Amino acid sequence: MxxxxxxxxxxxxxxxxxxxxxxxxxxxxxxxxxxxxxxxxxxLGSSVAFQAMVSIATIGLYIAYALPIFFRVTLARKSFIPGPFNLGRYGILVGWIAVLWVATISVLFSLPVSYPITNETLYYTPVAVGCLFILVITSWIFSARHWFRGPITNIDA
Incomplete structure (x- = not known):
């Protein structure tokens, strides 16, 4: 038809x-x-709360990707065994660029979205991310570092 x-x-x-x-x-x-x-x-009560929630989720996602990269280019630089796909001599440079990008984005997403800042427009993203960071570090220091051994290798290099 x-x-x-x-x-x-x-x-x-x-x-x-x-x-x-x-x-x-x-x-x-x-x-x-x-x-x-x-x-x-x-x-959520206001547009500021919605934007803060989106920023917190985005910052958390970026940090989750950046932490393994940061540890690779700092702590595991000498002991890391590259897999079949790697960037060769550019791997460390690209890793540092990624870490700096995440740091920049995290700061930009933590900035207030509206001015002037009043009780209704106070942006809670830095507070929420900071509290979560303190909670995770405290958990690592007092508990997780004693039992967490890292991922199990299942690929022979």
Whole structure:
């Protein structure tokens, strides 16, 4: 079944009904997801809270990627055995660039998103990331360093 589009001319364009149905479904999904995003956005109390939550998640993800790189270019520089895929002599340089990039992004994502800073616009990202950092370091010092031995090697070099 087809829908007619355009004027009655010799090259009349037809659209497959399945395509029209798909376009309609995409439109409905977009309107629904916009409503869900709007409700979620305001359920946190303010736009500042939503942006802080997104920044905290992003900073956490970046730090999770950067820590192994940082330990590779510092503590394990001499003892690390490269695998079959490595960057050769550029590995340390690329590692330091990655660590510096994550440090820069973490600072930028910790900056306030609105000025002037008032009680309603106070940005809690640095506080949340700092508290989590203190909690993780404390956990490592008092507990995890005694039982955690690192990943088990399953590839012969």
């Amino acid at each position: 087809f829908l007619l589009t355009g004027a009655q001319e010799p090259d009349v364009k037809f659209i497959n009904v399945d395509q029209a149905t798909l376009s309609y479904q995409i439109l409905i999904f977009h309107m629904w997801s916009k409503k869900v995003r709007h409700d979620f956005y305001w359920s």
